[in-house]
Structures are given as structure tokens and as C-alpha cells.
Amino acid sequence: MRWLLMLQVVTALVQSTNLAASYHIPTSMTSAEDVAALCRYTEEGIITYVQECIATAQRIMDDIIIVPDDERTFANTMYPLDCRDACLQQVHGLCELIMLLDPRDTLRHAAQDASKILEAFVIERCSAHKEIYRAVMTYYNGVYTTEQLSSEQRYYVTEMIAGYGREGLDLPDEEQSQLKELRKKAAALCTEFDLAINADAQTLVFSREQLAGLSDMFIASLTNTDDGRYCMEVNRPRAEQVMKYCVVEDTRKAFWIAYSNRAYPGNNLRLQQIIALRDAIARLLGRSSFAALALENSMAKSPARVREFLDDIMSRIMPCMKAECAALCAELPEGVSLTAEGKFKPWDIAYIRTIHKQKYAQLDERVLAEYFPADQTLKHLLQLYTDFFGIAWQEVPNNGILWHPDVRCLAVFKEGRLLGHLALDLYPRPNKFSHAAQLDVVRTQKQVSGFVVVIANFPKAVGDMPALLTYGDVATFFHEFGHALHALLSETEMVGFAGTAVRHDFVEMPSQMLEEFIGDPAILVRVGAHYKTGEPLPQEIIERIVRARHFGAAIDMQGQIFFALLSLAYFDEGAEKDVDQVRSDLYQAICPYVLDLPENHFAASFGHLTGYGPRYYGYAWSKVFALDVFEKIKEEGILDVRTGLRYAAEVLAKGGSVEPSDLLRNFLGREPSADAFFKQLGIILAPSAQLSASSASSHG
Numbered sequence: 001m002r003w004l005l006m007l008q009v010v011t012a013l014v015q016s017t018n019l020a021a022s023y024h025i026p027t028s029m030t031s032a033e034d035v036a037a038l039c040r041y042t043e044e045g046i047i048t049y050v051q052e053c054i055a056t057a058q059r060i061m062d063d064i065i066i067v068p069d070d071e072r073t074f075a076n077t078m079y080p081l082d083c084r085d086a087c088l089q090q091v092h093g094l095c096e097l098i099m100l101l102d103p104r105d106t107l108r109h110a111a112q113d114a115s116k117i118l119e120a121f122v123i124e125r126c127s128a129h130k131e132i133y134r135a136v137m138t139y140y141n142g143v144y145t146t147e148q149l150s151s152e153q154r155y156y157v158t159e160m161i162a163g164y165g166r167e168g169l170d171l172p173d174e175e176q177s178q179l180k181e182l183r184k185k186a187a188a189l190c191t192e193f194d195l196a197i198n199a200d201a202q203t204l205v206f207s208r209e210q211l212a213g214l215s216d217m218f219i220a221s222l223t224n225t226d227d228g229r230y231c232m233e234v235n236r237p238r239a240e241q242v243m244k245y246c247v248v249e250d251t252r253k254a255f256w257i258a259y260s261n262r263a264y265p266g267n268n269l270r271l272q273q274i275i276a277l278r279d280a281i282a283r284l285l286g287r288s289s290f291a292a293l294a295l296e297n298s299m300a301k302s303p304a305r306v307r308e309f310l311d312d313i314m315s316r317i318m319p320c321m322k323a324e325c326a327a328l329c330a331e332l333p334e335g336v337s338l339t340a341e342g343k344f345k346p347w348d349i350a351y352i353r354t355i356h357k358q359k360y361a362q363l364d365e366r367v368l369a370e371y372f373p374a375d376q377t378l379k380h381l382l383q384l385y386t387d388f389f390g391i392a393w394q395e396v397p398n399n400g401i402l403w404h405p406d407v408r409c410l411a412v413f414k415e416g417r418l419l420g421h422l423a424l425d426l427y428p429r430p431n432k433f434s435h436a437a438q439l440d441v442v443r444t445q446k447q448v449s450g451f452v453v454v455i456a457n458f459p460k461a462v463g464d465m466p467a468l469l470t471y472g473d474v475a476t477f478f479h480e481f482g483h484a485l486h487a488l489l490s491e492t493e494m495v496g497f498a499g500t501a502v503r504h505d506f507v508e509m510p511s512q513m514l515e516e517f518i519g520d521p522a523i524l525v526r527v528g529a530h531y532k533t534g535e536p537l538p539q540e541i542i543e544r545i546v547r548a549r550h551f552g553a554a555i556d557m558q559g560q561i562f563f564a565l566l567s568l569a570y571f572d573e574g575a576e577k578d579v580d581q582v583r584s585d586l587y588q589a590i591c592p593y594v595l596d597l598p599e600n601h602f603a604a605s606f607g608h609l610t611g612y613g614p615r616y617y618g619y620a621w622s623k624v625f626a627l628d629v630f631e632k633i634k635e636e637g638i639l640d641v642r643t644g645l646r647y648a649a650e651v652l653a654k655g656g657s658v659e660p661s662d663l664l665r666n667f668l669g670r671e672p673s674a675d676a677f678f679k680q681l682g683i684i685l686a687p688s689a690q691l692s693a694s695s696a697s698s699h700g
């Protein structure tokens with residue numbers, strides 16, 4: 001009997017695979033030539049590609065509809081829907097790649113147009129498609145109950161049925177078309193919002209004196225004006241340096257104001273419209289708010305649960321946060337003062353923290369960066385993943401096949417099987433996406449080799465000096481690789497569950513788990529090597545990193561809670577929101593020790609508001625699990641390949657095909673716990689005392 005069941009499941013799989021092949025999707029990236037072909041797009045080509053994918057998707061839906069009701073099976077009704085989504089996801093991924101990364105204006109605009117056509121098709125013809133809905137329900141109420149399916153297939157069906165509850169299929173036709181209109185407008189505005197952040201090209205001009213405190217290497221990377229001053233773009237990599245190191249308060253202040261006004265005022269207006277449209281969508285669907293709608297298929301389930309979670313963290317970190325602030329206030333750097341009310345000025349905080357770190361932990365991030373030259377660090381990082389996850393890498397020469405000569409490409413293998421290709425686009429340039437991210441273009445599955453991009457904006461090499469990564473950059477590298485490995489190690493049958501296609505508040509678990517590696521001495525000694533001598537990171541510095549690592553953890557977490565609550569506040573009940581007022585009220589409540597100013601228009605460049613919407617809390621939520629998993633890995637041996645393989649097989653490979661809580665329970669061998677998370681946040685109660693005592697002993 002068991003053999004018969006297995007045979008039925010295998011037959012269903014074979015039928016499904018044949019079907020995917022008949023539609024030529026998803027396109028497996030089986031060689032560098034496949035990647036080159038995908039990236040050889042032109043302005044007309046990208047539009048044509050979108051149209052072809054739309055035609056394929058339409059044909060798949062037509063084929064599903066004509067199946068007689070009494071012949072419906074998983075293979076002819078459900079699997080084709082996954083093929084349709086694979087096809088649409090792939091072209092969407094390519095459009096996104098071009099919009100975020102291609103240096104050519106004309107191509108980015110063409111991809112934007114193509115993306116709008118695609119979005120309109122998805123909203124008009126795929127979502128809330130009544131005939132498809134009827135076909136799925138017929139199958140669900142019929143053969144589904146007796147058909148032999150794998151657990152992944154069964155879960156796919158139930159997830160799809162749950163999703164229909166959010167599509168408004170029971171609404172009258174008129175309200176359905178209203179819903180479609182609202183969705184189209186919201187999607188177009190979100191694209192405009194994202195593009196406006198990338199397109200913001202403000203620059204500031206400073207004299208050499210105004211840049212005091214910044215390194216010669218950093219200053220050499222700036223362009224000169226005719227009168228010998230320095231021109232600085234207002235972007236994240238520049239902000240990292242100026243806010244931490246510039247000793248001239250006026251420079252930090254000018255930069256902070258410019259940075260807090262990126263994409264303002266245009267994006268404030270767009271954000272207001274997005275909020276109103278999303279609220280209207282939620283109300284049409286009978287939900288109290290867009291946040292309530294968006295959280296229905298998350299681990300947390302409701303905004304109320306999220307608030308409870310964030311409030312709990314807030315109350316627990318309060319004593320640590322006060323201790324951290326008191327330690328910073330006690331010894332302000334020369335030339336820095338608090339306001340009359342005793343608050344920090346927003347452009348001083350990063351600088352004060354840097355000086356504090358240098359003094360008490362004797363850690364200068366710029367000295368530390370000399371141990372992390374980008375190419376060398378990448379090499380060590382790849383070796384680490386080879387040892388831990390059992391994967392192999394092969395450099396694929398770019399030779400003009402990718403969108404920019406700076407981009408590197410690696411073929412990724414496991415046990416001789418090509419998992420996919422990984423493109424690394426790591427350095428800033430005009431019009432490029434200004435943060436770090438990972439992008440799935442083609443999702444890796446059981447029989448599909450994917451194509452994944454890691455995006456960062458690390459400082460570039462200048463003259464003879466190689467690109468040097470700060471400790472924070474290396475952590476970012478680990479984070480984004482966590483997403484990339486989640487995508488590449490995927491072994492799901494359905495594209496809808498592949499790799500990072502997990503519940504939204506679980507997607508940051510693998511990335512934040514891998515980030516923890518860089519705080520471990522055994523990893524630091526392997527990854528860091530001086531750019532001149534190749535000498536590994538000295539033990540003494542490693543000890544200082546480990547000691548200093550958690551100082552500021554409570555202040556950082558408070559920042560995360562602010563972002564999470566802000567994104568919830570925007571998308572909670574209410575269509576009309578004064579986006580600046582909401583931000584200001586919340587900021588004063590959550591970060592009362594920092595001066596709030598009307599010049600702060602941060603929300604206009606808060607890119608997470610479109611894609612993540614109200615779900616920013618997912619970082620803190622999934623960090624609880626990330627630290628728990630890391631704790632388990634440490635218990636078993638941080639470089640133990642058996643643990644790495646088990647983690648890859650039991651967590652990463654499953655993607656979204658299993659509930660996160662089941663994945664965790666299975667890997668941990670127990671219920672998940674928040675102990676490791678709170679231990680990290682509460683580690684330092686008297687930071688200065690602790691740090692100064694330990695540094696005194698090592699130098700006494």
C-alpha cells in the first residue's frame with residue numbers, strides 16, 4: 001500500500017514537471033550562457049519579454065479553465081498556477097534588477113514601463129480571477145480530499161485557499177473593479193516612491209577643514225570642485241563615514257539635514273496617497289486596516305500581537321538603554337554638547353558612540369577595516385560557507401555579460417549539482433539602489449538552478465588602496481549572504497515556496513542568524529586578515545570586538561522598535577495621516593533622549609514602507625529565532641559541517657513549504673525560546689565600567 005501511495009505521488013510529480021517543461025518555465029539557469037542571455041536585455045526586449053510572459057501566463061490559465069470539473073487533479077489545476085507564478089516572478093525579478101541596478105536611464109525607464117504592464121496584468125487578470133477560483137474550489141472540494149499528494153502539495157493548496165480570503169472574490173463586480181483600480185494605483189505609486197529615493201542626487205560641497213576627522217582615503221574618493229573644495233553625494237555609505245567620524249559639528253549637521261530630506265517633499269505626498277489607497281483596499285475587503293490585512297498570513301497574525309511583542313521588548317530593554325545613554329552622556333567628546341533639555345542632537349549620536357567605542361573598547365573601526373579588504377574577505381567568507389554548508393563556488397568571468405563591469409558572478413554547486421548563479425554588485429555608483437539587498441531573479445528549486453543578486457554599497461578601492469570593509473559592512477555581507485543562501489539552497493517543489501518565499505516575519509531569520517557569525521572569535525580569526533601583511537586579526541582585537549559588540553545593543557533595538565512602530569502606525573486604521581506628525585510624535589515617545597526637529601523628513605526615504613509596508617517588525621520578530629538557532633549551532637560546534645548540512649536541509653531547503661514554527665521545532669529539537677535574544681540585549685548593564693575595567697586589564 002505504501003508503495004502504491006509513493007508511486008502516485010511520484011507520478012503526480014512527473015506529470016507536473018512535464019507540464020512545466022511544456023510551458024518552458026521556470027527557465028533554469030543551467031550555465032553562464034543562460035545568465036548572459038537573461039541579462040542581454042534591450043529597451044524593446046524587456047517589453048517583449050513581459051508580453052511573452054503575460055501570454056504564457058494567460059495560456060496556462062486558459063488551459064486550467066477548460067479542464068472538465070470531474071477530471072481536475074493537482075497536476076492539471078494547482079501545479080499550472082505555480083508555473084504561472086514562476087513565469088511572472090522571473091520577469092518581475094528581471095524588471096526589478098534593471099530598475100535597481102542598470103546604469104542606463106533608458107533601460108531603467110523601459111523596465112519601469114514593463115513593470116507597470118506586468119503589475120496591471122497581475123491585478124487585472126490573475127488576482128481574484130473568478131473562473132480560476134471556481135476551478136481551484138472544485139478541485140479542493142472534490143479530488144483533493146482523496147488524491148495522494150506530498151505534504152508540500154497539500155500545504156500549497158491550503159495556503160492558496162487561505163489567500164483567496166484576502167482577494168475579495170465574494171465582492172460584487174463593481175467593488176471588485178474598484179479594488180483592482182485601487183491596487184493598480186497603489187502599486188504604481190510604490191514604484192515611484194522607490195525610484196525617487198534612488199534618483200535623489202543631492203550633493204554637498206565642503207572645504208578640507210570642514211571634513212576634519214575623515215580619513216585621507218575617504219577624502220580622496222570625493223570629487224573636487226574647480227575651487228579645490230570637495231563634492232559629496234548624500235547617500236548611505238557617505239553618511240556612515242561623516243556621521244561617525246567628522247569632528248566638525250556643522251558638517252555633520254548639514255549632512256544630517258540633507259540625508260533626512262532625501263526624496264522629500266515628493267515622497268511625502270506619495271506616501272500619503274499610498275496610505276489612503278491601502279486603507280481603502282483593506283476596507284473594501286472588510287478589514288479594519290491595511291496592517292490587519294497584511295499581517296493575516298504572518299507568524300504574528302495581527303497588529304495587536306505585534307504591538308504586544310514590541311512593548312514587551314521595550315519594557316525589558318529600558319534599564320539597559322538608560323545605562324547606555326548615561327554612559328554616553330557622562331563623557332561627551334570635545335566640542336559636543338547636549339541641548340538645554342539634556343537631549344542628544346541627532347547628528348551627534350553616531351559620533352559620540354564612535355568616540356566612546358574608541359576610548360573604552362579601544363576599537364577604531366577604520367583600523368579594524370584594514371583587516372577586511374573586500375576581495376580577501378569575500379574569499380574567506382566563501383571558504384567558510386564551503387566548510388559549513390558543503391557548497392562550492394566557481395568564478396564566472398563577467399566579460400560584459402552583466403549590467404556593469406564591477407559586478408562579479410559566481411556559479412554555486414552542492415554535491416556536483418549547480419544550485420544557481422550569484423551576482424555580486426557591491427559598490428556604489430550613480431542611480432544604483434542605495435542600500436543593501438538580495439534579489440531573487442530566478443528561484444532555485446528541486447530541479448531549477450536559480451539566479452540571485454546580492455546588492456551592497458561598500459566603499460570602493462581608491463588608487464592603490466583596496467576597498468576596505470568596516471565591521472558593519474562585513475556584518476551586512478553576512479546578512480545578505482544569509483538571504484542568498486536561503487534562496488540558493490532551496491529544494492522545494494513549488495516555486496511559491498522556494499527559498500525566501502516564507503512568511504514575511506520569518507524571512508530575516510537566516511540572514512540575521514548568519515550575521516551572528518561575525519561576532520564569534522572562531523569566525524573573526526578566519527575572516528579578518530590585514531590588507532598589507534595578510535596577518536590574521538590579532539587575538540587582542542578579537543577580544544575587544546567581542547567585549548564591545550553588545551554595547552549600544554539596547555539603543556539599536558530601540559531604533560528597530562521605532563521603525564517597526566512607525567510602519568505599523570502609517571498602515572493602521574485611518575486613511576488620512578500627516579506623515580511628518582506621525583513620525584515626530586512616535587519618535588518623541590520612543591526616543592525621548594534625542595532632539596526631534598521639524599527638518600527631519602525621514603519617512604520620505606524609508607524604502608521599507610513600500611515592500612514591507614507594516615511588516616518592518618519582522619526584523620525584531622525573526623531575530624528572536626535567529627539568535628535561538630545560532631545558539632543551537634554554537635552548542636553543536638560553529639564550524640561543524642554536520643550542523644551546517646542539517647541546518648541547510650531542515651530549514652533553508654524547505655523554504656516556505658513548512659510552517660516556520662515546525663521548521664524551528666524540528667531543527668532545535670525543542671520549542672523556540674527568546675532567551676538568547678534577551679541575553680544579547682541585556683548583556684551590558686554598566687557598559688563603561690565593564691569595558692574600561694577589561695581594557696585596563698589588557699593594557700595595565
Ligand SMILES: [Zn+2]
Pocket residue numbers: 479483508511
Ligand atoms: Zn535582510
